Amino acid sequence: MHKAGFVNIFGKANAGKSTLMNALVGEKLAIVSPKVQTTRHRITGVVSTVDYQIVFSDTPGIIDPKYRLHEKMMGAVKSALEDADIAMLIMDARDNVAENLELFSSLRLKATCILVVNKADLLKKEALDEVVKQCEAWGKAEVVAISALKKDGIPALLERIVGLLPESEAFYPDDTLTDKSTRFFVAEMIREKIFHLFDEEIPYHTAVAVTQYQEKTTLIKITAEIIVTRETQKAIILGDKGSSIKKIGTLARQDIEKFVGQKVFLELFVKVRGKWRDNDIYLKEYGY
Ligand code: GDP
Ligand code: K
Ligand code: MG
Numbered sequence: 001m002h003k004a005g006f007v008n009i010f011g012k013a014n015a016g017k018s019t020l021m022n023a024l025v026g027e028k029l030a031i032v033s034p035k036v037q038t039t040r041h042r043i044t045g046v047v048s049t050v051d052y053q054i055v056f057s058d059t060p061g062i063i064d065p066k067y068r069l070h071e072k073m074m075g076a077v078k079s080a081l082e083d084a085d086i087a088m089l090i091m092d093a094r095d096n097v098a099e100n101l102e103l104f105s106s107l108r109l110k111a112t113c114i115l116v117v118n119k120a121d122l123l124k125k126e127a128l129d130e131v132v133k134q135c136e137a138w139g140k141a142e143v144v145a146i147s148a149l150k151k152d153g154i155p156a157l158l159e160r161i162v163g164l165l166p167e168s169e170a171f172y173p174d175d176t177l178t179d180k181s182t183r184f185f186v187a188e189m190i191r192e193k194i195f196h197l198f199d200e201e202i203p204y205h206t207a208v209a210v211t212q213y214q215e216k217t218t219l220i221k222i223t224a225e226i227i228v229t230r231e232t233q234k235a236i237i238l239g240d241k242g243s244s245i246k247k248i249g250t251l252a253r254q255d256i257e258k259f260v261g262q263k264v265f266l267e268l269f270v271k272v273r274g275k276w277r278d279n280d281i282y283l284k285e286y287g288y
Contacts, residue, residue, distance in 0.1 A: 005085030
């Protein structure tokens, strides 16, 4: 009997959704940062064995939309709510339990739920046991405590997921890793560096678009644009004598080379597009 299904991850900002998806898939597909709203798309990661196929979806954190961009992000959450066979509800073990349970209840999920208490590494055993107890009292989901960062409890979680998976043929060929293109991941890896290197509003005003992706004989030549909303932000991204953009380029190139398994020549440009976050044409152009 072969099992297969969609296992979609939901939770508040920074609960560790993207870290968990990467740990379960065993590949860094989703970018991670300590900042909220890092993830803007629904990203799938497929795990296939002879016995089962799991199509994981990482989603943006659940927020109140303030820009058209945010509405698109919550649209990605909504689509994932609708097609989940299993909903993986994840919370930070240090966060308010009642608040998280209220959020999860408000999703009105019809799918089978697993409640993942993440960041177990940050709590003492007694405190963690207490959180797990409170979560179990909710009564609507199996509760599993893990550390996505340290990869603690991942095999046990996977086992629970497989146990709940419906009987089904595979949805994708068994060598499928994701539904997103290499160009998408290249743009995301550049965006991740911006989340890591800049504070305050810069990451939230930034989009990245890959404008050229050329496979040459010995390397891949990639050109990308970093889009910001103001000239002052452009100056910050560039940095003194171009030092900051150089840093973004170096760090991103290392990640991209690891991902594509080839040498990469990466060229970055910065463009100012006033209100791209509220402009449907720009949003579409930048992949939202
Ligand atoms: P998301 O916004 O829900 O996708 O959360 P991320 O995966 O981007 O993680 C947010 C932050 O929490 C990052 O700094 C992660 O490194 C950190 N994080 C995620 N999982 C764990 C964990 O199990 N333990 C600890 N200590 N930190 C974690
Ligand atoms: K984050
Ligand atoms: Mg995320």
